[in-house]
Amino acid sequence: MQLAVYNKNYAFFKVTRLILAFATWLFCICSLTASELVRGGLILHEVNGQVGLKELGKDVTRLSTGDVPITTMGLIECEASDGSSAFFTASNRSAIYFEGSGSFAVERFEQVMPELAEWNADSVEQSRIILNFRGGDLIVDTRKMRKLKSSQFLVETPLGRLTTKRALWQMRILFDPRSQIFDFTIICTExxxxxxxLQGQQYTVHTGRRLAGAGSRMKPSIEVGESTERSQQQMQRYQDLSSQHSDAADDFTQYLAYLAVIERNVRSNSERAALGRLNTARRPIVIEYAKEPEPVTPFRGELKPPSTYQADLF
Known part of the structure; x- marks a missing residue:
């Protein structure tokens, strides 16, 4: 009898705890209102081979196929060995496919909290992503970012910066540390x-075109051509993964628990701190003038006539 009562109380306690946990989660989600600036989230749908993932403030986690899918905060670092790959989707409806060997990092990911109905209608609000790509193969898909006129997706590389406008594109960076030579290609599929x-020279790559370069990071030689068979096969792998995980990627509720409000006072404090550092760095150096020297008094020298000894020498 006592055992039955204990089991009944334990079951009631367990259900109550689950209800409280769900209520807490629901409260946190409801506190995110539309038009509020939040830090975005990512879903890692698939990994292949040796992939390492590091969230902001955490250690690197080595992932395998059985560890995914997982949802993370938007600021991450990802590294992959040769032949390994990872496929991500983001809460601003962009997608990232990465192959090693190399690494990339999402250094900034902000977006305006959308209405659920609008997000499901492929009309995501303004967002900003800055991605640092160091090496390997990268595919970025921003075609579903409808309001890209007011949004930014920037990719920083050792060779320069890439900006996109509702595009599906890929980039490969290879680096030889012995010769300090880079080899890179940029291909635009759509x-x-x-x-x-790095010299400020701009190149625009349109659909079906390839921009290739090789040389030092400051002055690589550039040529324009068409996409290669290898790049087309790689793009096909991305499209297969995108189609396979489309249902999960298009479920905005999967990202909600990892969206974090960016507080205005934190942003203003960081901006003031950055401004203070800038002002300190630009503080002028004041050079005080020295006192004027005393006037020089002209001096007239007189030569004595040579002695008898000096006269004999000369």
């Missing part, structure tokens, strides 16, 4: 990609 090198 849309338009703009590449600005």
């Amino acid at each position: 849309g338009r990609v703009r590449f600005t090198d």
Whole structure:
């Protein structure tokens, strides 16, 4: 009898705890209102081979096929060995496919909290992503970012910066540490990609075109051509993964628990701190003038006539 009462109380306690946990989660989600600036979230749908993932403030986690799918906060670092790959989707409806060997990092990911109905209608609100790509193969898909006129997806590389406008594109970066030579390609499958090198020279890559370069990071030689068979096969792998995980990627509720409100006071404090550092760095150096020297008094020298000894020498 006592055992039955204990089991009944335990079951009641367990159900109550689950209800409280769900209520807490629901309260947190409801506190995110539309038009509020939040830090976005990512879903890692699939990994292949040796992939390492590091969230902001955490250690690197080595992932295998059985560890996915997982949802993370938007600021991550991802590294993959040669032949390994990872496929991500983001809460701003963009997608990232990455193959090693190399690494990339999402250094900034902000977006305006959308209405659920609008997000499901492929009309995502304004967002901003800054991605740092160091090496390997990267595919970025921003075609579902409908309001890209007011949004930004920037990719920083050792060779320059890429900006996109509703595009599906890929980039490969290879680096030889012995010769310090880079070899890179940028291929646009759909849309338009703009590449600005470290000298400020701009290149626009349109649909079906390939921009290739090799040399030092400051002055690589550039040529334009068509996409290669290898790049087409790689793009096909991405499209297969995108189709396979489309249902999960298009479920905005999967991201909700990992969206974090960016507080205005935190942003203003960081901006003031950055401004303070800037002002300190630009503080002028004041050079005080020295006192004027005393006037020089002209001096007239007189030569004595040579002695008898000096006269004998000369």
